[in-house]
Amino acid sequence: MIPIDDTPIVRDGRVLILAMDHGLEHGPGDFKNVPDKLDPTTVFDIATHDAVTAMAVQKGVAEEYYPSYEDDVNLLAKINGTSNLWMGEPDSAVNWSVEYAAELGADAVGFTVYSGSNHEVEMFEEFRDVQEQAREHDLPVVMWSYPRGQGVKNDTKPSTISYATRIALELGADVAKVKYPGSKEAMAHAVRCAGGVKAVMSGGSKTSDHKFLSTVEAVMDAGAKGLAVGRNVWQREDPTRLLDALEKIVHESETADTALEA
Amino acid sequence: MIPIDDTPIVRDGRVLILAMDHGLEHGPGDFKNVPDKLDPTTVFDIATHDAVTAMAVQKGVAEEYYPSYEDDVNLLAKINGTSNLWMGEPDSAVNWSVEYAAELGADAVGFTVYSGSNHEVEMFEEFRDVQEQAREHDLPVVMWSYPRGQGVKNDTKPSTISYATRIALELGADVAKVKYPGSKEAMAHAVRCAGGVKAVMSGGSKTSDHKFLSTVEAVMDAGAKGLAVGRNVWQREDPTRLLDALEKIVHESETADTALEA
């Protein structure tokens, strides 16, 4: 872990990552109801919202669109990723060198680790290289810490999520992006397991405003340091309105109800 | 993506690649009815047509024949390729270093990616290296984006082709060469999924003049930026006549009927 509170991807100790790598990970189907969002500029525009501390994209999207947004958006270079056509044990290709990410102006790097997969050993070792190269460039490292595969029966149960945040700490991440373990108590335990690493919740698939924001409130109450969100923002009709609400909950510690009323 | 409109392989924003790596990918059988084309000079001669913006060949063919054509043909170095004797999951050997391709005068590099194969992760990572090395040499990158293998039931259905162009965007290609998804609408969707990446259609096996040109017209109408064609040109008795027609459709936005009448 490095002191990341002074880095651009953190605002007063909190992190709000807008993720848009779904075109690779899930395919164009994720954009079915929001076809205009297939144009990455629409999502980069959303990412200029003050609530967003970084936008996570794959290399190709960064190469083409980031130059126009580098003054207004912080770039979280998502280093690895795989299509959902992949039928093997969970794995993720390293699509971007840290060196080149830094050259393109990345403010941080992101890396998925599927602990429990029969590719765990290989992914840990790839993470090692990425983490140590990121250190040379003074870039914070966000681990998408997702236990999955042959060794994992339930990928959101409390003990899995606590293990996920702990692995992020042990291996040297600065931020641990994990799924919601189902309760505030479970999230609080996961936060404790993370030590000084910032645990943030992964947004997941789109739900109602109230359900989503209440979960975020619970997560922040549990001591988490923020959120990484994609579909719950850009699949909405009015992403700005939701980001306004998230700004209150994540950055200003307000409740979901207050935030929704505003 | 890099600004490729000023590079030699693009003419007024459009691309027309003449491909001749069939000797490796399919074997000499593809030349059965045009045995004179076994001599690569005959195909290089065709590639001097104004409509053609680049010719795609493997390293050995480039080494031997390109020096005589470097003033008249732009070289698209096809970096990987495999024989059709290969019985494993779709894969492609990296037969050419980018460094050596640049030394031989390549104007662009081409690379096949079989998303969905159990070699997807490995191929994505090979693509990463090739793409980043190409950037160092300011060479555009064309992805032969062909989902195939254990994870792909139908390699030309609309959602597969849209995913194919999106993968090209996400991973950092400049041009996405994809199969025809069966309709103009499907192609238009694939074009939208490609963002700023130029989607071009892969010619496929030989069909009648009218059928082939009509498909090209539909593809261009759908917003594609060109074509990569091999057998539909050099397996014909009069390749020049077909290239004349393609020039009208691809570069001058005319219809297939007009082009055929000319």
Next chain:
Amino acid sequence: MIPIDDTPIVRDGRVLILAMDHGLEHGPGDFKNVPDKLDPTTVFDIATHDAVTAMAVQKGVAEEYYPSYEDDVNLLAKINGTSNLWMGEPDSAVNWSVEYAAELGADAVGFTVYSGSNHEVEMFEEFRDVQEQAREHDLPVVMWSYPRGQGVKNDTKPSTISYATRIALELGADVAKVKYPGSKEAMAHAVRCAGGVKAVMSGGSKTSDHKFLSTVEAVMDAGAKGLAVGRNVWQREDPTRLLDALEKIVHESETADTALEA
């Protein structure tokens, strides 16, 4: 083997390693009854005890917490490790480069080798690299020598443990951390097999004070040069009291009874 008696991790020829990599190897479950120990500072505090000659942690824990303890604790960089979600043949990911461990101030490196696993060959070769890099930095090497996997029916029988210490000698470790083979005689044989390499016992899961300390006494009587302990210290209510006793047995050659009475 290098002359390690003058290095910080040895005190008068003896070694007492406090290990805390259980968050990675076993998961947060190991901290269930001592939730405060999830905060690594609590274990680093314990490691400041005079009896402890080094503390073994993974990279991430070292990065975040070691800077505050570098004057009071000697760092044993545990180079490899795997989660217990891993379902394959015993293996361990290399999570930390020796170069970076040295940069963070490591006083020694630790590496797990699962002889008998179908990853034995690969792990031996990884050990080679780590050992030779450690030599360049004058860092002692501790081998967690744990025969396990397809080739090992019983991982604590006397012949297994003797083989474990011998492998540490043959491959160039300075300290061999092995499980207790069940008797003083068996431990004495394992010590002889280690040649000049210091054999130390691995503490294992928590047992009663008397049982644990009696085993330590037997091990020291057998000629071992110390102990590597984790749960038997920090899972206890009063770790200091146990370390006081261990100091007497390990460093002052007293009996378990005398040590417990004090």
Next chain:
Amino acid sequence: MIPIDDTPIVRDGRVLILAMDHGLEHGPGDFKNVPDKLDPTTVFDIATHDAVTAMAVQKGVAEEYYPSYEDDVNLLAKINGTSNLWMGEPDSAVNWSVEYAAELGADAVGFTVYSGSNHEVEMFEEFRDVQEQAREHDLPVVMWSYPRGQGVKNDTKPSTISYATRIALELGADVAKVKYPGSKEAMAHAVRCAGGVKAVMSGGSKTSDHKFLSTVEAVMDAGAKGLAVGRNVWQREDPTRLLDALEKIVHESETADTALEA
């Protein structure tokens, strides 16, 4: 392909390679009836015949014996090879670096490629490295182009051999060493598929003088540029007599009958 007609391994456009790597590929059994040939000097002596343009051996044989023959024999460094104890899919170990081959005075390098094997991709990539390194040393590259393995039912049928020569062209060999496809017509087609690459026939197991020389005549008539021969020369009682005949057929375009009469 490089201009190899001026290199030592070519005489007036023709190539006659004497191969002696059978001790590795087949084992000592190939020397059963000619035990004196187990001493490589006997075969090097044969290679001093004017008809022979290069001798192909493995590294160890070159290291020990070539220094005494470097003025009289051109060295073709056979880079890869495997014992016939190997039971896996066809594969070949890379036993010699091109760098070291050049240092030992190699005039050319040779490399086996088993297209169709499930090691095809790996072998193509090894060939890439060898070919590009050979280019740096201005060394011609001879491909032992032998389709074999899971993807190949018949390794000498015409379409297989035509594919073999074409693969040599596509991947950048200068000489394609292939088995005889059974007829002059088939060989002529294989020659056409090779483009500017010199196709040469692989001698195979020992046959009668007349049968062997007639085949060589047919092969040369078909446009091949020579021969790579081993057992059909050094398993004979009088290798010189056969080389005299081969000189006439390969280098002087005479018939087998004329050559035999001489």
Next chain:
Amino acid sequence: MIPIDDTPIVRDGRVLILAMDHGLEHGPGDFKNVPDKLDPTTVFDIATHDAVTAMAVQKGVAEEYYPSYEDDVNLLAKINGTSNLWMGEPDSAVNWSVEYAAELGADAVGFTVYSGSNHEVEMFEEFRDVQEQAREHDLPVVMWSYPRGQGVKNDTKPSTISYATRIALELGADVAKVKYPGSKEAMAHAVRCAGGVKAVMSGGSKTSDHKFLSTVEAVMDAGAKGLAVGRNVWQREDPTRLLDALEKIVHESETADTALEA
């Protein structure tokens, strides 16, 4: 092959290697009846006998004990090795870099190759690297040439041993260490297959003085250049007496009977 007759590991053209890597390859069980030999100094002391031209040990043993013997013993660095807990196809881990072996004062390197194993290709390639690196340090290379695994039914039959010595020649070893093929005639054939490479017999498990020395006599009569022996020396009560006898047979060409009488 390099001119090794002037190197320290050869005495008047003959080689007598004392091997002691059994602690790794077989485990401590080999020392059951000679427990004092678990201390490597006892075996190094034996190696100071004039008959011994080199002692073969693994890295860890060399690191710890060789510095005290470097004036009296020549070091043969055994580069690879595996425990007998390994249950996979025959393979051997590369435990020592040649660079570091040279730094520790090695006079030669040794490497095991299991031809016929499904790791043959990989082991040949590892041997390549070791052999070429040894050349850079002017170190002779001893191949433990042991056909074994899926491709080998009988690992001591004459044709296997002849193949073993030939492989050593083809791949570039200077000394071929092989098992006894059962008769003087078979050994003589293996010697002929080795060309200029020195064939030496591997001692194997302990037998009676007379049986062992008679075999050595037969092997030397067959033209072998020496012996590599371990258990037949240091498992004996009086190793010096046996080495006195071996000196006569190996270095002075006397018979076993004469040697035993002395």
